[in-house]
Amino acid sequence: MSWILGTDDLGPLATGAAVLGSGGAGDPALFELLARQVLATHGPVTVYEHAELPEDAILVSTGLVGSITAFTEKPGNGYEFTRAVIRLRQALATSRPVYVCGYETAGVNAFLPLIVAAQTQTPLVDLDGMGRGLSWLDQTTYDAAGIPIAPFTLTDSHGHTVVAEAITGHEAERYIRTLTVSMGGWSAFAGYPADATAVGSAGVHGALARALRLGRNLDAEPHRRLGSGRVSEVSWQPGTEAAHGSIVVWLGPPDDRPLRIETRNEFLLALDSGRIVATAPDIICLLDQRTMTPLLTERVLPGYQVDVRVYPAPSRWTEPGFAHLASPAAFGYSWAGP
Amino acid sequence: MNARPTVSQLLAGQVLEGASLLGGAQGLHRTVTDVHACTPAEADLSRFGTHAALVLQSPVGYQLEMLLPRAREAQASVLAVCAEPAAVLGSTRWLADRLALPLVAVPSAPLLDLAQRLHALVHGDDTNRGLTCARLARQLGRRPASPAETVHALNALLPAQCAILSAEGTPLAGEPPARQLDHLLRAAAPATIRDEAGAVIALPAGSASGRLVPLWLIAETADITDSELNTITAALQIAAWAVTAWSATHQLEAARNSAFQASVLTELLTAGDQVTAHTVGHALEAGWTLDGWHIGVRILPTDTASRRSQATTTRLRQVLAAQRISAPLVELGDSWAAWLSEPDEPAPDRFSAVVAGVRRSLAAMPGAALVAGIGKAQPGPAGLARTLTEAWELAQIAGISPGRRRVEHAGATDPRRLVLAVVSGNETVRRSHLLLGALLEPSNNVLLETLDTYLTLESSASATAKSLHVHRNTVLKRLDRIEQLLQMRLDDPAIRFALRIACRAAR
Numbered sequence: 001m002s003w004i005l006g007t008d009d010l011g012p013l014a015t016g017a018a019v020l021g022s023g024g025a026g027d028p029a030l031f032e033l034l035a036r037q038v039l040a041t042h043g044p045v046t047v048y049e050h051a052e053l054p055e056d057a058i059l060v061s062t063g064l065v066g067s068i069t070a071f072t073e074k075p076g077n078g079y080e081f082t083r084a085v086i087r088l089r090q091a092l093a094t095s096r097p098v099y100v101c102g103y104e105t106a107g108v109n110a111f112l113p114l115i116v117a118a119q120t121q122t123p124l125v126d127l128d129g130m131g132r133g134l135s136w137l138d139q140t141t142y143d144a145a146g147i148p149i150a151p152f153t154l155t156d157s158h159g160h161t162v163v164a165e166a167i168t169g170h171e172a173e174r175y176i177r178t179l180t181v182s183m184g185g186w187s188a189f190a191g192y193p194a195d196a197t198a199v200g201s202a203g204v205h206g207a208l209a210r211a212l213r214l215g216r217n218l219d220a221e222p223h224r225r226l227g228s229g230r231v232s233e234v235s236w237q238p239g240t241e242a243a244h245g246s247i248v249v250w251l252g253p254p255d256d257r258p259l260r261i262e263t264r265n266e267f268l269l270a271l272d273s274g275r276i277v278a279t280a281p282d283i284i285c286l287l288d289q290r291t292m293t294p295l296l297t298e299r300v301l302p303g304y305q306v307d308v309r310v311y312p313a314p315s316r317w318t319e320p321g322f323a324h325l326a327s328p329a330a331f332g333y334s335w336a337g338p
Numbered sequence: 339m340n341a342r343p344t345v346s347q348l349l350a351g352q353v354l355e356g357a358s359l360l361g362g363a364q365g366l367h368r369t370v371t372d373v374h375a376c377t378p379a380e381a382d383l384s385r386f387g388t389h390a391a392l393v394l395q396s397p398v399g400y401q402l403e404m405l406l407p408r409a410r411e412a413q414a415s416v417l418a419v420c421a422e423p424a425a426v427l428g429s430t431r432w433l434a435d436r437l438a439l440p441l442v443a444v445p446s447a448p449l450l451d452l453a454q455r456l457h458a459l460v461h462g463d464d465t466n467r468g469l470t471c472a473r474l475a476r477q478l479g480r481r482p483a484s485p486a487e488t489v490h491a492l493n494a495l496l497p498a499q500c501a502i503l504s505a506e507g508t509p510l511a512g513e514p515p516a517r518q519l520d521h522l523l524r525a526a527a528p529a530t531i532r533d534e535a536g537a538v539i540a541l542p543a544g545s546a547s548g549r550l551v552p553l554w555l556i557a558e559t560a561d562i563t564d565s566e567l568n569t570i571t572a573a574l575q576i577a578a579w580a581v582t583a584w585s586a587t588h589q590l591e592a593a594r595n596s597a598f599q600a601s602v603l604t605e606l607l608t609a610g611d612q613v614t615a616h617t618v619g620h621a622l623e624a625g626w627t628l629d630g631w632h633i634g635v636r637i638l639p640t641d642t643a644s645r646r647s648q649a650t651t652t653r654l655r656q657v658l659a660a661q662r663i664s665a666p667l668v669e670l671g672d673s674w675a676a677w678l679s680e681p682d683e684p685a686p687d688r689f690s691a692v693v694a695g696v697r698r699s700l701a702a703m704p705g706a707a708l709v710a711g712i713g714k715a716q717p718g719p720a721g722l723a724r725t726l727t728e729a730w731e732l733a734q735i736a737g738i739s740p741g742r743r744r745v746e747h748a749g750a751t752d753p754r755r756l757v758l759a760v761v762s763g764n765e766t767v768r769r770s771h772l773l774l775g776a777l778l779e780p781s782n783n784v785l786l787e788t789l790d791t792y793l794t795l796e797s798s799a800s801a802t803a804k805s806l807h808v809h810r811n812t813v814l815k816r817l818d819r820i821e822q823l824l825q826m827r828l829d830d831p832a833i834r835f836a837l838r839i840a841c842r843a844a845r
Contacts, residue, residue, distance in 0.1 A: 233427050235399070246399050248429045257436075258429035262400050271400055274407040274433050335404050336381045 002052055005114065005124075006044035007036050009212055015293060016215030017110035019311065020207065022283045023297035024266035025107020025133030026068030034078045035111045035118075042118040047208060048099070048125050050200045056096045057196040059125060060088055061103035063112050063189055065137055065154070065176050070185025071108075076157040080188035081112045082119040087153040087161050088190040101125040101199075103140055103192060105207035106133035112188075129192065131204030131314030132283050134326060135265040138173040142192050144322045145202030152176075152191025156183035204314040214311070218292065226270055226277060226308040227251035227259055228289065234300055247300050249286075249308060259308060261286070263297040264331050270308065276335075281313035281326035342369040343460060345416045345440045348391070353455045357444040358423040361434030368415040368440075370460050375453040378405045383412035391416045391456055395449035396425075403430045410437040418442045418456070420449050463565040467572050470495050474573050478580040482587045485511035485553075488577050496570050498559035502543070502581060505552055505649065515558045523554055530567070536560040539570055543578035544585035552649060553581055596651075599624050599668045603675060606723050613719040621719070626666055627679045633692055634713035634725030635665065635676040636733040637700070641707045641805055650706055657702040661695035673733075675726055684715045689749055697745045709736035714748035739795050770840035776823045778844065785823070788816045790841040793834060 005013075014028040039045065053059075062081050064071060089098055100120070102113040105128040117124035129140030138149070149172045154162040162179055164172065180187045192199070213220045229251035237244040247261040259277075262269035267284035270277050278284050286295045287307040295306065317326045324330060346366040348354055359366075371389040378394065378401035386392065392414050397405065402419060409417055416439070419426070423443040434441035444452055458465070477483070477491040485502040489512035492500035501512030507523055515538065522529050522540050531538045536559050544552035555574045562570070602620040606628075609617055613628070621628050637654065654674060655667050665676040678684075678692060689712075696710050711732025713725035732746040771778060777786045788806065792813070795801040799817070803810040817828060826833050 233429075235425075235427060246427055248427050250428075258432050260400065260403060260427065260429040269400060271403055271429070273436070274403045274405075276404070333400070334379060335401055336379050337404070337408060 002046050002048045003209075004044045005047050005208075005212075007039045010036050010039070010111075012215030013110060013208075013212050014215065015218075016211030016213065017106055017108075018294035018296075019214045019218070019285050020105060020110070020131070020211050020283060021107035021133035021294065021296070022266040022268075022280070022285060023133070023263060023295065023300075024135065025104060025109060026064075027072070027296060027299075028108045028111055030072060030075060031108045031111035031115075035115050038078065038115045038118045042121070045114055045117045045124050048123050050125060050127050050196065050203075050205055053099060053125065053196040053200075054097060055196070057099050058092065058094060058096050058193055059099050059101050059127065059196055059199045060085060060092075060190050061101050061113075061129060061142070061192040062116050063103050063109040064186055065189045066180035066183075066186035068108055068186070074157070074184055074186075076186075076188070078115060079119065080155045080157055081190070082116045083159075083161065084153045084155045084188040084190035085116050085120060085122070087155065087163060088151065088193060091151050091153065091163050091165075092193055097123075098193075099123045099125045099196070101203070102128040102208075103137070103142070103189075104128060104130040104133065105204070105211060106130065110208065110211055126206050126208040127199060127203040128207050129203055131207040131210075131316060132281065132326075133266050135331070136173055137176060137189075138169050139325050139330065140192070141202050141204055141316050141322050141325075142194070142199070143169055144325050145198070147192055147194045147198055147202055149191045151193065152189060154179055154183065154187040154189055156187050158184075162187075202316075204316045207314065218287070218309075221311065223312070224278070224310040226272070226310060227255050228305070228307045229255070229259065231300055231302050231304040231306060232258070234302055243297055245297065247286075247297075249306055261308070262333070265297065267297060268331050269328060269333060270310070278310040279328045279333075280331065281317035281323070283311040283313065285309045285311060342371050342389070344369050345391075348416070348456065348459060349440075349442065351459055353452070353459050354418070354442065354444060357418070357442045360423060360426050360441045360443055361431035362416075362438055362440040363435070364438035365415065365440045370415045370456075373453055373457040373460050375449055378402060383408050383414065386412065386414070388413035389415045391418060391460070393418045393449060393453040393456065394420070396421045399425070399427055399430065402426065403433060406430065406433050406437055406439060406441070410439045414439065416440040416442060418444055418452065420444055420447045420452060463568065466565070467569040470569050471572050471576055474576050478577065482584040483580050484584060485581060488580050488584070492555075492557070492573060492577055496557060496573055497562070497566055498537075498539075498557040498570050500574075500577075501556045501558075503554040503556055504653070505554070507554075508653075510553065512556075515556050517558065519554075519556065530571070532562070532567070537562045537567060539567070539574060541571075541574045541578050543581040552585060555581060595624075596669045599666070600670055602626075603668050603670060603726075606719060607726060609720075610723065611720045613723075618719065624666070628719040628722060630679050630681045631683050631715045631717050632722040632725050633678045633680075633684060633689060633715045634722065634727075634729040635663075635678075635692075635696055635710055636713075636726060636729040637674040637676070637696075637708050637710045638733045638736070639672060639707060640709055640738055650703075653703060653706075654699070654708075657699040658695075660702070661699050663692065663695045663699065673730075675729075677722060677726060679722075680715075683717070686749070689715060689747075693745060693747045693749065700744055707738055708744075709733055709738060710745045711736055712745065712747035712749075737794065739801070766839065766843045770843040773836060773840045774824070774844055777820065782823070785816055785820050786841070786844070788813060789820050789837065792817065792828075793838040793841060797828070797834060 010032050014032045017028050062085050100113050100116050100122045102109055113124055129142040148168050150167045151165045229249045232250040233248040235246045243265050245263045249259045251257055251259055260271040261267050268280045270284055288295050289305040289307055316322055345368050369389055370391045372387055373391045374386040375393045378397045392409055421443050422445050474491055474495055489500050489502055502510045517538055529540045539557045541555045543555050555578055557570050557574055602624050605617045665678045667674055667676045693712055700708050711729040713728030716725040728748055736743055736746040738744055791805050792802045799810050799813045803813045
């Protein structure tokens with residue numbers, strides 16, 4: 001059933017999107033403000049479930065690619081994402097109804113399809129290609145299912161637009177990262193145009209609703225609690241492409257032992273006494289105990305009192321044919337034994 | 339098995355100088371038996387065996403942390419990582435502490451270099467021992483080394499004073515050990531004694547006959563480590579083979595020579611005045627001088643325990659040489675024949691010196707009940723036979739019991755020789771046969787030997803029992819039986835005297 005997403009939902013959505021970000025996908029605060037302004041101007045957005053779409057519908061996914069830090073330092077006007085979707089619709093030159101959705105319902109990217117839908121009055125579908133925060137654009141369930149990313153568009157705040165055709169997977173990721181550097185460190189993306197049926201059988205359903213639900217109540221769904229304690233060490237490996245780091249949380253009584261978290265943009269591994277107790281694609285989340293808000297990997301500092309939780313992975317990532325793209329090995333982690 | 343270093347000892351050594359112990363101090367006492375370079379991806383750590391030191395090249399933090407429980411499960415003794423200590427997080431250190439598995443960071447150490455140096459440290463004892471044994475084997479292996487050469491090689495290679503002793507403890511080579519080793523040598527088994535004063539390692543060697551150990555290799559040292567002890571033991575085992583080879587070769591040669599010499603001497607003794615050129619040739623081949631004057635010496639055992647053996651012959655040759663009696667010594671039956679050859683007739687004082695030398699020689703063998711007879715100097719090949727025959731007759735009347743002389747010689751025993759001549763006469767022999775009667779039957783040999791021994795040992799039943807290795811009651815029963823057979827009483831001194839002569843003549 002479709003539902004209405006209004007300005008009152010934006011606060012909880014920011015919290016829930018940060019939970020799904022698993023320490024990555026950026027701080028949504030600025031995008032929450034942007035969305036609040038857009039929704040104030042254009043009114044609330046109706047969110048559709050995939051089952052409600054007409055058979056001939058085409059879905060396009062949108063979001064930010066590149067550095068969220070760069071966006072924070074050099075913010076856009078908020079219309080870049082809408083222009084990317086419009087340019088993609090032009091490139092598609094189709095008379096079929098076009099719906100918009102996200103490729104990553106986590107962190108900042110949870111807000112961008114919402115802004116586009118409000119500005120273009122295009123229906124928003126609660127469907128995406130990750131269902132959680134992940135590092136690479138080609139790390140989507142769409143890629144796993146063979147849905148091509150192209151044609152896709154990239155726009156920047158200066159009005160530059162790049163339309164790419166006939167490029168897929170890892171090559172597309174490489175081009176996008178190179179172009180994004182030239183476009184100021186970040187760009188608005190619209191891509192993965194596909195039939196609603198194909199996207200429906202490949203995408204992650206209901207991540208927006210899940211984010212909202214968790215944002216309103218962090219205990220709204222079953223999860224594992226690995227413990228609470230004080231962050232005692234944070235170590236970053238210099239020179240790595242993703243933010244490779246290790247965090248030690250000294251669990252308080254009665255556990256009274258260290259818990260080690262490994263990060264590469266997101267929290268990806270948790271080790272207790274040398275044994276793995278949680279891995280991606282499950283969503284490892286460090287909550288600041290003072291505010292009960294999720295922490296980004298780069299904002300975890302020694303002395304923070306945190307709650308370490310593990311929320312279940314979107315079920316799509318546990319299915320054969322999909323799991324390999326979000327497993328620890330996909331991030332370069334390897335170890336001997338179980 | 340060599341002593342292996344503990345983790346503490348490794349840390350104190352030069353190889354791990356500058357290394358930091360990050361955790362697991364409770365496991366520092368563990369021994370390290372082997373060293374392996376490995377990666378965190380190693381699937382089966384148990385293949386490295388227990389008590390191993392595992393060396394890793396800058397492992398990624400989480401991999402190191404995950405390796406720790408697996409290494410502990412595989413009973414590794416220590417993990418050494420080529421990494422800066424700061425790169426290892428507190429959770430890893432805590433886990434090393436909890437598992438009591440020492441975790442050591444060695445900054446800027448190339449993996450293989452570190453592993454190789456640790457390996458040399460752990461297996462250094464094996465290497466040293468192997469090198470020492472190889473050097474010793476090279477020195478002893480070219481030909482059967484003599485005891486002196488063996489001891490020389492051992493002393494040069496080992497941190498110990500080595501010697502080769504006879505079964506009785508007499509040094510054949512090397513300095514006699516400072517300690518009393520009688521109890522050790524009697525045990526006839528390898529032994530090691532370690533105490534505050536140092537250590538003694540004793541290893542039997544040589545080709546043993548029965549349960550007797552012919553030779554002993556002894557190493558004695560003031561202070562010693564376990565490693566040195568192992569090296570010394572291993573080297574002695576190699577030397578034992580060399581000594582055994584020498585002993586066996588020596589014995590074979592001696593046996594071959596002994597048989598040849600006995601044959602040539604028998605030819606000489608039986609030739610009388612008719613010594614053939616053939617016999618002279620054989621004598622020359624044996625290295626003997628038949629020309630000139632000869633003083634014959636015959637040495638006899640007086641009991642079964644002192645019967646001729648290779649060891650006794652060797653010892654006899656040594657003690658005679660020590661008295662400067664450089665005479666050929668030939669094994670003949672159960673006895674020995676020796677003679678001194680000189681170009682001119684020996685002066686009386688020369689003869690006396692030989693007698694004194696033989697007497698001292700026998701005294702130097704307290705464990706062997708040997709007596710000797712020394713014949714008058716005689717010239718030429720026939721003279722050699724005559725002096726040896728005379729020596730044999732004199733040796734017959736020599737004895738070790740009270741009232742008898744251990745060495746009888748032609749220079750001072752004329753009255754005795756008269757008696758000897760009487761008891762050896764044909765008429766005496768004939769009468770003796772009549773007197774002894776039934777005792778001369780082969781089935782009564784034991785009784786005749788008992789009677790002869792009893793009378794020789796001054797009619798002492800106890801001494802007879804001891805000499806014949808039987809119980810005194812057995813001797814008494816046999817004497818009863820002898821009295822019955824001869825129908826004479828042995829408590830009559832006149833009867834005893836007559837029987838003594840008869841027994842002597844009946845030999």
